Amino acid sequence: MSIFQNFINSSHSKREFLITLFIKIAGYSAIVFVGMIFIFLLLEGLPAVQKVNLTSLVSSRWYPIEDYFGILPLIGGSIIITLGATLIAVPFGIGSAVYLSEIAPHWVRELLKPLVEILGGLPSVVLGFLGMLVLSPFLRKLLDLPTGLTAFTGAILLGGIAIPTVMSVAEDALDAVPRSYRDASLAMGATEWQTIWRVTVPAARSGVLTAIMLGIGRAIGETMTVMMVTGNAPILPRGIGNLFSPVRTMTATIAAEMGEVANGSVHYHVLFLIGIVLFLISLAVNITASTVIFRQKKRQERILS
C-alpha cells in the first residue's frame, strides 16, 4: 500500500470521525437547548421573586406600570381558555379521528386526513385576524354579550387550532390497533359501534391520551390568536361565567408587554417569570404525554416478545 493510499484512508477515517462527532453533538443538542432555555428563563426570571414580594405576585391585580404584578389573573386567564379549548377540541378531535379511522370509506379518509393536517398549519395570526373581524362580532350578536372579545371566542379559535393535532395523533393511535382486536369483537356479536368504544378506543387509549395532552399543550402556548380576540383584560376568573368575559392570558401578556420594558427592570424580570410558569406547565404536560408514550412502548414490547 502506498503512502498516498494511507493518506486517503486516514483522511477518510478523520472525516468519518468528525461527522460522527457532529452527529453525536446534534443528537444531544435537544437536551442542551431545553437546558439552555430553562437556565436562561431562570436567570432572567428569578430576580423577580427577589424584587417583588410573593404576596404581591399572587395577588389578583395586574397593572405593571404602577407596580401591580399579580400574576394570578393571567394564570387564570390561560387556564380558562385552555379548558374551553380542550372541551371543544377533545370531543371534536377524537370524534373525527374515530370517524376517519373506523367509519369513513377509504377515499374519504385519504382525502380528509391530509386536508385537516394541512389546515393545522394555518398561521395563528390569520385565525386571530378572522376571529377579530368575523367571529367576535358574530358571537356578540348571537349570544347578546357586552363584547365579543371574550375567553369564549379565544377558546373556540384555540379549539380549532388544537383539533388537527388531537385528530391526527389520535387517528394514528386508532389506526395502530391490530385488525384482529376488531375482528374478534365483531365475531363475538358486538356491533361496530360497540367495538369502537369497548375495544378499539380503549386499546388505543394511551395514544388518545397523548393526543389530548398535545392538544392542551398547543392551546396553552398559543399567543397571537389569543392576544387579538380575548380583550386582554386582566380579570381573575372566578367561575365558568368568566368564559364569557374578557380575559388576559400569560402568553398575550408577554407578547404585548415585552417590547415595552427596559432590560433589567422589575417588569422585565416578571415577564420572564411568567415565561418560567409557561415553561413548567408545558414541561408537565409534555412529560405526562411522553411517559404515556413510553409506557405504551414498554407494554407493546412485552406483548410482542
Add this chain to the structure above:
Amino acid sequence: MKSSHMRHRQQQFGFSLLTLMTLFTVIPIAGVVIYILILGTPAINWEFLTGFPREGMRAGGIWPAIVGTFYLTLGTSVFAVPFGIGAAIYLSEYASDNRATQLIRIAIINLAGIPSVVYGLFGLGLFVLFLNFGTSILAGSLTLSIMTLPVIISTTEEALRAVPQAFRTVSISVGATKWQTIRRIVLPQALPGILTGVILGLERAAGETAPILFTVAAFFLPRLPNSPLDATMALPYHLYVISTQVPGMPIKIQYGTALVLLVFVLSMNIIATSIRSRARARRQW
C-alpha cells in the same frame, strides 16, 4: 339485553353523530381558507407582490415582508436542517436504548411543546441581548431553528427507521463503514421522508409570529435587508401590524396579505405531504 334492532339504531345514530362532528371540524377550517381566498384574491396583482408599501402601508405592495419571510425561512433551514438531520441520524443509527437516549427523546418532546412566545423570550434574552446580535435576521433565524428542530428530528427519524435493517447489514458486510452506509444507503432511501420533515418544520417557522416579535420583526422598513444582522419585515408580523395597528387600512390589503401568507405556508405543507404520499406509494420494500 338490548335487541339487535336497538343496537343497530344506536350504531346508526352514533355514526351519524361522528360524521356530523367531522363535518363540523373540517368545514370551518376549510371555510377559513376559502373565505380568505375569495376576499384576498382581488388584492393580488404584480405591484402588490413586488412593490414596497406606500402611504403608511395603506397602498403599494408587501415585497419586503415576502423577502423577509423568505430570508427567515432560509436562515432557519441553515441552522435547523443540519442539526435536525444530525440528531435524527444519531437517534436512529447510533443511540442505544438507554437512559441518555430516553432523556434526549423527552427533551425533544418538550422542545416541541414549549410555547412559541417563550422561544421569543429566550431568543430575546440570548441572541438579541446577551450575544448582542440585535433585532436581526440572525437572531430570529436561530430562535426559529431551535423551535423547528423537534419537527425535523422526529419526522426524519421516522423516515430513517423506515429503511429496512437489511439494507444496512448488507452494506456493512461488503465493507462499507457506518457513515458510508448512512450516507450512501440510508439517507438516499429516506430522502423523501426527510424532505417532508424539513419542509414541515420550515412551514412552522414561516408562519409563526410570536418568536419573531422581539427578535427580528420591523413594523415598517422601506428597504430590503442586506445582511443577516439587519432587521426585516415578515409576513405574519406584517399581517398582525396591518390588521391591528394601522388606521384606515384597506380591508383588501389585509386579506391580500393573509392570502399570501396562507399560500406561502400551505404550499409548503402541500409539497411536503405530497412528497410523503408519493414516496409511500412508490416504496419498493
Add this chain to the structure above:
Amino acid sequence: MTVFRHIIGPMSISNKILLVLSVLIIFLPSCSLPAISSNSSSDTVSLIENKGSDTIVNLALAWAEEYQRINPAVRISVTGGGSGTGIAALINGTVDIANASRRMKEEEKESAINNGSNPVEFIIARDAIAVIVNPENPVNNLTLKQLSDIYSGKINNWQEIGGEDRPIVRLSRETNSGTHVYFLEQVVRLGDKENKTLFSPDTLLLPSSEGIGAEIRQNPNAIGYDGLGYVTEEMKVIGVAISDGGEFVLPSSETVNNGAYPVARDLYMYSNGTPTGIIKDYLDWLLTPEAQNIVTELGFVAIAE
C-alpha cells in the same frame, strides 16, 4: 496546501456545507464582539432608525416617506410598538430617534444616563385624544368626571349617563402606550397627582389603536379613546366638558390650540444626545411648514407658530 487538501479529502457539496456550518457555529459567539451599531451606514445611503409610539407611527411613516422622496440618500426605518418600546430602545442604544406620546419618566432618564445615552427632547406635534363610541350610541357629551367614573368602574351602564340600557364595555390601549398613561393621569385621575385611582380591571386592553377602532365600529356598548388621527367616519366623537356645568367641546386643531379641549397633549421625539448630521437635518425638517402640513392632513394638531 496540498497536504491540507489531502487531510480534508475530496468533499461533496453537502459535506462542505456541514463543515462550514460547524465552523460557523463554533465561531458564532465571537460575532458578538464587535458591537453592532444600528446606523451602520454604508457609503451611499444613511439609515435613521425611528421607533416608538403607535400614536405617532403613521405620522412618522408619512414624514419618512416624504423626507425620503426629497432626500433619496436617506433611509428611515419606522417601527411602532408604543412609547415605552421606543424609549427602551433608545436607552438600549438600538434606535436613533424614539417617538413618544408622553414625556420620558424620571426613571427612564436615569437609566438612559446610566446606559451612557443622553436623550434630547423635541416637541414635534400635538394630539387631541378623542373619546369615541359607536354611532348607534345616543350619548353625545360627557364630563371629565363622568369619564373618570366610567373608566374606574363606578358607572357601568349607559343608562346612568343618559344612554340606553346597555352595559358599558371599556376599551383602552395597552399599558405600554403613552396614550394609556396620559389618559390615566389626566382623565381617570383627573390630573391629580395624589389620586391613585386605577382603570377598572375589566377594561379591555387592546394592543393597538386599530383594535379599539374595530371594536367601536361594531359594538354599540363600547367606549374608547384614541388619538384624533385614528378617528374614522364610522365612529362618533364625544364632546368633553372640563367641569360639570361647563361647555362640551369637540376636539379639533382650534380647540386644542386655544386650550378649550381638555384632553390634548404634546407628541415627542427623543434623539440620543444632541443630534448631528442627518438626524439633525431630519428633526429640523419636521418643524418646517411643509412637514407640519402633513401633521394636519393626518388629523393631528400642528404646532401653532
